[in-house]
Amino acid sequence: MKARRRDRIVKAAAPAAGGFKWRDLVPAAALLLVGLIGLVAATLAPTGRDGQYVVVAPPWYDLPETLALIRRADGGIVDAGGPDAMVIVHSDDPGFIDAAYRAGAWAVIDPMRLRGCVGFRPASTPAQGG
Structure with a gap:
């Protein structure tokens, strides 16, 4: 029973088929851009x-x-x-x-x-x- 459960956890944590895609970084890049704009605006206000x-x-x-x-x-x-x-x-x-x-x-x-x-x-x- 424990082996089956461990197998399900390992499969769920495994990367999706197809590997890394650049579009996966879009949310992080958008957050970085908004943060930088806010920082510059606050610094130069x-x-x-x-x-x-x-x-x-x-x-x-x-x-x-x-x-x-x-x-x-x-x-x-x-x-x-x-x-x-x-x-x-x-x-x-x-x-x-x-x-x-x-x-x-x-x-x-x-x-x-x-x-x-x-x-x-x-x-x-x-x-x-x-």
């Missing part, structure tokens, strides 16, 4: 600390178009030395994030976490004091 944000405009915007978008949202420019569609801005207005989205921004994110990754550099060389 704007804190509003010091009133600074990175405004991400559509990628086809050049710098003047991005600056016009920021002006429409009533933000001030802090740094514009990285990609043309990304500018660090300042605003004390608690509704700035919504205003930036209404003006056409694709994203408004925290500048402190992004600054080292994107490689913002000064737009011009600062004058040497003497």
Whole structure:
């Protein structure tokens, strides 16, 4: 009796005929993708600390178009030395994030976490004091 039961358990635990299929990984890959998107969104969410944000405009915007978008949202420019569609801005207005989205921004994110990754550099060389 025990041998029959053991045989049924072994058969149930054996892999299905046909072996491994890539489609078996789809649920795990989907869960990984959703988790990564959530992690990136939580990491880059704007804190509003010091009133600074990175405004991400559509990628086809050049710098003047991005600056016009920021002006429409009533933000001030802090740094514009990285990609043309990304500018660090300042605003004390608690509704700035919504205003930036209404003006056409694709994203408004925290500048402190992004600054080292994107490689913002000064737009011009600062004058040497003497």
